[in-house]
Amino acid sequence: MNAEPADQIRLLEVQALDARIAQLDHKRRTLPEHAELERLGADLAQLRDLLVAAQTEESDTAREQTKAEQDVDQVRQRAARDQQRLDSGAVGPKDLENLQRELTSLAKRQSDLEDVVLDVMERREAAQERAAELTARVESVQAKTAEAEARKSAALEGIDAEGFTAAKEREVIASTVPDDLIKLYDKLRSQQGGVGAARLYQKRCEGCRLELNITELNEVRAAPANQVVRCENCRRILVRTADSGL
Template sequence: MQRELASLARRQSDLEDVVLDVMERREAAQERATELAGRVEAVQAEAAQAETRKSAALEGIDAEGFTAAKEREVLAAQVPDDLIKLYDKLRAQQGGVGAARLYQKRCEGCRLELNITELNEVRAAPANEVVRCENCRRILVRTADSGL
């Protein structure tokens, strides 16, 4: 009977140790869950702020687009219809860009430098003549930085 009592006492002690270990692990898991819940709240708050910034940026872009469309209408009224048609056709063919700046002897549309013959033709062309890139066929916009 003494052995049985000693065995039961050891068994009870072992079970109490297991219970303490489980309780410690549970406490650590609860702390981790609380920490992670706080991080989730922080991330959700950041996401909400980003969504607000995105909405504001989209509103700004829409307003700029509207303003640009109005400005384009005003400017397009001053440009000959055949040039507008050519520009719109090129824009459709070239992925949205129908005209490109000639910058330091290079077409900004295709990024290729014009050869000397093409540059001489551009130099010789009157200021009001429409000049096009031989490589990409976009309308070239001549500026002081064209390198002519």
């Protein structure tokens, strides 16, 4: 294949732009905010689960406290009625003994139930404190997530703008390169890890970084300037310049 030396030089410009576009794509995929957001998302999911558990416990203990307080109130009302009968003096000796025994029993029952109420209140308060703490932590992680999202969006906006400019420039320069040459370059680039053309610099192929041996150098020296030569090692298009060391 033949192509004017100027067209081959422009191919290096296309290669440089393709390399820059590939770098931008890699940068887009590997932004530190991606990993940060993934970590924050996992933290947020865990905290939300813990918060739901704390809120559920607070709700359960609230119902438990209401029930325990109702039990205490019922015992108090029963004791008040018994005390009222006792104080009326309108009970016989046998009923008097029974009332006194029941009042003693009710007093013990009330004391036990009040202990239950206190225990439930303490557990409810602990659950409320835990829920409040987790709510604050959830809000903190949400704020960090919003900040990371904003940083990611700003970074992507800059990368996309630079990528758009590079792609347009690549389109313009590639349109000036002969079709057969650009097609060969694109084919090789897809086969060779994104590099389809490389400069021959100081007798070394900048594609595979290997120095040409004397036989290969002599073949390149003998090739007409408009002949498209290939590196014998990596088979990429080898572009000759004033710095090729020929």
